[in-house]
Amino acid sequence: MLNIRCETVLDYPAIAGVNRLAFGQENEANLIDKIRFSDRYIPELSLIAEINNVIVGHILFSYIDIVNTGTLQVIGLAPLAVHPQFQRQGIGTALVEAGLKIADERGEVLVIVLGHPHFYNRFGFQPSVIYQIESPFPVPDDVFMVKPLKNYQPKYTGKVVYPATFADV
Numbered sequence: 569m570l571n572i573r574c575e576t577v578l579d580y581p582a583i584a585g586v587n588r589l590a591f592g593q594e595n596e597a598n599l600i601d602k603i604r605f606s607d608r609y610i611p612e613l614s615l616i617a618e619i620n621n622v623i624v625g626h627i628l629f630s631y632i633d634i635v636n637t638g639t640l641q642v643i644g645l646a647p648l649a650v651h652p653q654f655q656r657q658g659i660g661t662a663l664v665e666a667g668l669k670i671a672d673e674r675g676e677v678l679v680i681v682l683g684h685p686h687f688y689n690r691f692g693f694q695p696s697v698i699y700q701i702e703s704p705f706p707v708p709d710d711v712f713m714v715k716p717l718k719n720y721q722p723k724y725t726g727k728v729v730y731p732a733t734f735a736d737v
């Protein structure tokens with residue numbers, strides 16, 4: 569049975585393992601480590617999915633900025649990884665839904681993701697340009713998406729700035 573819960577220190581190696589397998593590289597596992605040791609880390613929003621106490625998926629949400637005349641703090645979703653042998657069984661969906669619920673309950677405002685529209689549209693993510701939010705990367709409009717939460721206000725417009733921790737990904 570699938571269980572979703574917050575990560576603990578004991579989970580760190582298994583989380584890194586799932587990310588390495590899902591992405592086929594070290595970058596995302598390294599990114600997670602760097603975020604954990606930064607002021608952008610939100611312990612409540614680093615979630616694991618486990619089946620019979622084995623970690624098969626992980627999602628991390630952390631603080632990023634929208635810069636306009638001032639700087640506003642929002643949430644970035646990255647990375648999300650499901651062990652290759654467990655993909656397409658609803659685990660990624662369950663992790664995103666659990667994280668969005670916690671973010672909403674915490675009173676966060678907006679979640680930003682760079683990813684596959686086919687996967688993220690189902691959760692209510694839409695191209696950021698609709699909300700006058702600009703990607704920091706030269707990517708097609710439909711892959712840079714936002715999901716406003718209950719506390720969203722229209723003042724959240726501007727350019728997204730990722731912390732330097734993201735530079736290597």
Ligand SMILES: CC(C)(COP(=O)(O)OP(=O)(O)OC[C@H]1O[C@@H](n2cnc3c(N)ncnc32)[C@H](O)[C@@H]1OP(=O)(O)O)[C@@H](O)C(=O)NCCC(=O)NCCS
Binds near residue numbers: 651656659
């Ligand atoms: C993307 C990922 C997290 C999805 O997790 P999952 O547990 O396989 O997803 P679910 O079973 O909940 O949902 C499957 C749906 O996502 C879609 N999906 C999965 N991977 C996809 C991809 N690479 N591109 C587009 N759609 C994808 C499937 O087509 C399926 O859609 P459907 O319901 O219309 O058939 C997982 O495939 C993964 O870890 N991939 C490698 C790492 C990665 O690319 N992560 C970045 C996410 S932006």
